[in-house]
Amino acid sequence: MKPFFKTILYLLLFILLTVLTQIGGLVFLLSWFIYRRIVKKATEHFKPAFLIKTLTFVSLYLFATFLIVPIIAKPFGRVPLLFFTIKHVQPVTIWTCILNRNYVRPELKSMVEKVAKTMHDRYEGAEIQYLDANLPFFDGFPLVPHLSHNDGRKLDLAFFYTDSRTGQKTNNKPSFSGYGVFEAPRPNELNSIETCLKKGYWQYDFNKYMAFGADQEQFIFDEERTRAMIELFSEAPGIEKMFLEPHLITRLKLNGNNKVRFHGCQAVRHDDHLHIQIRR
Ligand SMILES: [Zn+2]
Numbered sequence: 001m002k003p004f005f006k007t008i009l010y011l012l013l014f015i016l017l018t019v020l021t022q023i024g025g026l027v028f029l030l031s032w033f034i035y036r037r038i039v040k041k042a043t044e045h046f047k048p049a050f051l052i053k054t055l056t057f058v059s060l061y062l063f064a065t066f067l068i069v070p071i072i073a074k075p076f077g078r079v080p081l082l083f084f085t086i087k088h089v090q091p092v093t094i095w096t097c098i099l100n101r102n103y104v105r106p107e108l109k110s111m112v113e114k115v116a117k118t119m120h121d122r123y124e125g126a127e128i129q130y131l132d133a134n135l136p137f138f139d140g141f142p143l144v145p146h147l148s149h150n151d152g153r154k155l156d157l158a159f160f161y162t163d164s165r166t167g168q169k170t171n172n173k174p175s176f177s178g179y180g181v182f183e184a185p186r187p188n189e190l191n192s193i194e195t196c197l198k199k200g201y202w203q204y205d206f207n208k209y210m211a212f213g214a215d216q217e218q219f220i221f222d223e224e225r226t227r228a229m230i231e232l233f234s235e236a237p238g239i240e241k242m243f244l245e246p247h248l249i250t251r252l253k254l255n256g257n258n259k260v261r262f263h264g265c266q267a268v269r270h271d272d273h274l275h276i277q278i279r280r
Contacts (some may be wrong), residue, residue: 019144021099022135027064031057065100073136078103078152081112081130088116090171092129092158092178101143103136105152107238108278112155115232123225127171131156131178131273145206145268153240154277159183160225164218174219175272180211183221183271189247196265207268226274227252233276234259240279245271 010032017024035056043052070080081089081102089112096102104112116128133155135143143149146156158178163170174181182205185191196204233239234257243263244254248271254260263270 021065021101022137022141023064023069023100024061027061028057031060034060062098065098069100069136073103076137076152077105078134078136079106079109080136081109081133081155086113086116088120088127089113090127090129092131092173093176095177096130096132100136101132101134102130103152104133104155105278108153108155111233111236111238111278115229115236118232119225119229122228123169125171126160126169126225128229129158129171129173129178131158148267148277153280154275157229157274157276159273160222160229161219162222164220169222169225170219172219174216175211175214177210177212179207179272180209181214181216181219181272182208182269183248185245185247185271190250192246192262192265193269193271196269199265201265203268204265205269207272223252227254230254230260230274231257238278240277242277243267243270243275245269247271 010028014025014028017028018026031053035053039052039056040049043049073079080097080100081091081104082097086109091097091102112128112130119126119128132143132146132149134149134152135141139151141150146154148154149156156178158173161170161173162168163172185193193205230242230244230252231254233242239259242260244252244260246262249255249257249260249262263275
């Protein structure tokens with residue numbers, strides 16, 4: 001490849017990795033340097049070089065993500081929600097942790113822990129599953145595409161479902177990412193999605209592109225457990241507000257709960273997940 005195009009490609013990769021994971025761009029630079037200085041000589045006889053370069057990056061990235069970043073994030077007031085450290089709390093997809101999109105303030109982490117324990121005691125086997133949280137460093141650095149997830153105070157959570165084939169309550173979710181499968185308004189319910197789209201907020205149902213392999217048929221929205229989880233969070237000291245689509249606020253009989261609110265048309269629709277945030 002010509003050096004000019006190679007530089008452009010590397011620059012784009014650097015930007016993409018930084019936007020997605022915050023540390024990816026830096027690790028990419030470091031792995032390029034380590035490859036040129038050390039790995040290249042040691043692996044001269046191994047082909048193809050592309051594979052060796054990729055392996056250098058991936059090993060370095062995973063090492064940084066799971067062993068270095070949690071330590072450096074601490075002074076920034078953020079801790080990771082990991083997939084093996086908190087009982088009854090899991091990410092919907094392990095990619096949330098691999099991409100460093102699982103960082104929150106310590107007080108938010110302990111709040112999630114407490115609610116998860118109560119949920120588990122009340123509903124056998126119930127597990128709170130989280131989606132995007134925040135990146136590990138710097139207030140104001142947004143977690144694209146959620147521009148407000150930039151200070152460790154925000155966390156998206158998946159709803160609960162029942163398996164339509166077995167009739168059993170399940171912890172599985174209808175989409176790979178946890179986003180994009182909507183519990184849409186029924187004909188007799190308030191339809192803020194239609195209203196916002198009509199007003200010209202084209203981004204309002206953007207999360208439909210984030211489903212990545214969805215199986216809505218197999219899942220029935222579990223109103224009881226979802227409502228219980230929302231109520232437990234709203235009782236937690238320190239919670240500031242939660243965002244949910246108006247038709248679900250009504251359907252779950254949460255109209256009297258002043259912590260659960262409509263977020264406005266400038267956000268994306270919240271009938272595929274719940275957004276929670278704690279006070280400053
Ligand atoms: Zn959110």
